[in-house]
Amino acid sequence: MKSITRQKPFEEITEQLRGFSRIFIAGCGTCATLTRTGGVEEVTAMREKLESQGKFVTGSVVIPVACDDVTEALVGEHQGSILSAHAILVMACALGVHRVGNNAFNKPVIPALDTLFIGMDDGQGVFHEVCAQCGQCLLGEMAGVCPITACHKGLLNGPCGGTNNGKCEVDKEKDCAWTLIYSRLKEQGRLEMMRKYQPPKNYQVVPRPRTVRVF
Amino acid sequence: MPSKFKEALNSGKFVVTSEIGPPKGTNLEKMYHHIDLLKDKVDALNVTDHQSSVMRFPSIGGCLAIKERGGEPILQMTCRDRNRLALQAELLFAYTKEVRNVLCLTGDAVPVGDHKEAKGVFDLDSVQLLRAIRTLESGKDLGGNDLDGAVEFCAGAIVTPEANPIEPQLIKFEKKVEAGAEFFQTQAVYDLDKFARFMQFARQFPVKVLAGIVLLSSARMAKYMNENVPGIFVPQHLMDELANAPKGTALNKGIEIAGRMIAAIKKEGICDGVHIMAIGREEVVPDILQTAGIS
Incomplete structure (x- = not known):
């Protein structure tokens, strides 16, 4: 499974960061690295761009798998940089935003990416839903x-x-x-x-918000 | 009260329908004018349902206007804008207002219209909508609940006889027949030989087929349709005929072509009637009928 993301327009990101002068950036080493939206290079570029806009970046991390349940612990390792930031800019898909959002520091979390769909790549940089x-x-x-x-x-x-x-x-x-x-x-x-006649689809197989207990 | 349109379909006569496009806004004068112009010249009038995904006065509103003015409406219902609750509710309402004919369509895609960011619904598709009508007629809704008062409709569907590839269309045509379609109005046809071959297939089924006649108003319009409208193929000889018409007479040529085709379909008994789509030029539908020798 790959979560396909696209970086938001920079104007939208700066608009959401309005009032926050100290920023911590979190990227993702999996899907967002593959889609070149939240890997090491993109996080570095974002840091430079924000600094050129007069923001102070207190620190950054590229979490190996941002949607994983160890993310919260990994974020905790950056306690100092996060505590001194006003907000965390997350360069991961919405799953990563949720994980980072569950931080113990109660810092606002701002997504830098739009999550488009779950897709497959063709190896040529094109992703299909x-x-x-x-x-x-x-x-x-x-x-x-x-x-x-x-x-x-x-x-x-x-x-x-x-x-x-x-x-x-x-x-x-x-x-x-x-x-x-x-x-x-x-x-x-x-x-x-x-x-074969296909009857109307069941759109409530698992009613939203969807939760399934598997063990 | 049974459907007058259904009576016409079953009478064996050559059936003619046309269509009314409701306005964008609340000024209904032009729509009333078109209804009054056509209601006694055709067996029934379709009312389009946000045609081309362009937001307009509703199809059911147009149908009620036709009823009030003494005409026979065909309610076009697409699956684009309403979920199964809203579709069923509208069918109940239509029935209580003595609208007795429904044309079931999937509906154009949202992005081709003028509200490109809207959510397309497509909770049901056209085959499922046909079945929904038959379910409501049985006194039940799609949830399996009893209705206090059922409906009865003459239900129809569309088919694109010149789609490429054609076999998937034919399979869907059969599914629509099995789902309860009683009549079909086709996408525009211009090549009558090809259409006659389609009719050899369609004749196997107990349904009435009305050939779609879209008025060609100019060579440019024909070229545009060829390039942009799926399933429409205006042959080169008709394009030439329109292009060679003296300046200012292309529309007259289009009327002549439409009339000629209708007359040929009727004379050769290719199908059961025609559905004339004038797309904004409803004024000339009587001229088309006159050219065809039907009036």
Whole structure:
């Protein structure tokens, strides 16, 4: 699983940091490093940028896995720098923001990144959303293409009228999920799966906010 | 009161429908004018539902106006803007106001419209919406609860006969038939040979098909549709015909083309009728009908 993030516009970050002159920065060594939004280089660049804006950066850390439960302890090791800061700027996905937000110092936590989706990379710097974590996996019936995620409208019973030579009406660069599903099912000799009526989806498999006890 | 449109569909006559686009705002005069102009010339009038995802006066409001003025409305319902509760509620309301025909559509995507940041709903899709209608007719709602008073609709759907690839469309067409669609209004067709081949397929099913006729108002408009509207293919000979029309007469040429196509569809019995979409030029629908020899 990779949490795909994008850095917020710097103006938005400075707006959120208004009134805080002393900042501690926390990045993440996993997904945000992979997406080049919160690794060592980006944290260093952010430090320089904030300093050029007249902020004082009290310290920084790139947490190995910011969403991990050891994050709180790791943040604790920087007690001095954090206590002398007015706020913590987190360059990790929202999971990391939550972990760092549970700090014992009660410091305001400001996200520097927007969390876009859970995705996969193609090794060329492009990330694709393939799962919407809907709670009711349909991949077995859909030849491994998720219509909830890959179809702009999340349609379950076939393509809409916006399908266009295998592309989507929303964006000529986007594949039509249902053309993909159709082609793969046909190749697999399982086109009858497409004829099966899919009833309205259960959007309350686990009602939000979602919590599951696994042990 | 049964659906007059359904009676027309079952009468064996060549059925003609057209459509009304509600205004952006509360000035209903132009819509009333179009309704009055067309209500007695066609068997039913569709009312579009935030067509192209552009926010407008609601489809149900347009349908009530048609009822008040003595016409037969077809309520277009997309799945884009309402979840299953709101869709069912609107169907209950429509029924109590004697709106008896519903066209079930998925709906255009939100980003193609004028509220690009809105949340698209798509809680149901068009096949599920058709089934929802049949469920409400059985006296139950989608939650399995009893209704105090059920509904009864003539339910229809759309199909894009020139989509590429076509097989997924045909599979969905069959799913819509199984879900209870009684009639289909098609995306615009311009190539009647291709359309006739589609009808060979569609004729296997106990449904009525009305061919979509979109008025071509200029060569530029035709070119725009070819480049931007999925499933629409205006053949080169029609593009040439429009381009070669003397200056200022392209619209007349478009009316002639539409009329000619309707007449051919009727004469050759290709399908059960036509659905004329004039897209902002409702004024000329009577001219199209006259050119087609229907009036």
